[in-house]
Amino acid sequence: MIRDFFLGFIRVHLLYHASKEAIFGLDMIRELKRHGYDLSPGTLYPILHNLEKEGYLVSEKRVYNGKVRKYYLATDSGEEALRIATGKVIELIREIGINEE
Numbered sequence: 001m002i003r004d005f006f007l008g009f010i011r012v013h014l015l016y017h018a019s020k021e022a023i024f025g026l027d028m029i030r031e032l033k034r035h036g037y038d039l040s041p042g043t044l045y046p047i048l049h050n051l052e053k054e055g056y057l058v059s060e061k062r063v064y065n066g067k068v069r070k071y072y073l074a075t076d077s078g079e080e081a082l083r084i085a086t087g088k089v090i091e092l093i094r095e096i097g098i099n100e101e
Contacts, residue, residue, distance in 0.1 A: 010037060010047060012089070015074055015082040018057055022071040048072055056081055 013032060017023045025048060029039050051057040056078035059070050074082065 006037065007047070010039070010044075011051065012082065012085050013037075014047065014051060014072075015056060015078050015085070018072050019074040019079050019082055022060075022073050024069045024071050051078070 010032060013035065014023070014028060017028065017031065025041060025044055028048075029041065029044055032039055032044075048057065048059075052059055052072065055075060057072040058075050059072050061068050061070055063069075
C-alpha cells in the first residue's frame with residue numbers, strides 16, 4: 001500500500017516538473033532522489049510512458065551530446081490534473097493538521 005501512495009506522489013512530482021520545463025528520465029531520477037525516492041529506470045520510465053498514454057504528458061526526442069533523449073512536457077490535461085491534485089493535497093494537509101512551519 002505504501003508503494004502505491006508513493007507512486008501517486010511521484011506522478012504529481014513528474015507533472016509538476018513537466019509543467020515548468022521539459023524533463024527527461026535520468027534527470028528526474030536524480031530530482032526524485034533529492035526527495036527521498038530511490039527509483040530505477042525500470043520503475044520511472046513506465047510511469048512516464050503511462051502519463052503520456054493517458055494524455056498528461058507529450059514527448060519529443062532531442063539529440064544531446066550525440067545521444068537521443070526523450071523529453072516530456074505536461075499537456076493541458078496534465079496541468080489540469082496537477083491543479084486538481086494540488087488542491088487535494090492542500091485539503092488533506094489541512095485536514096490532518098500539518099502546519100507548513
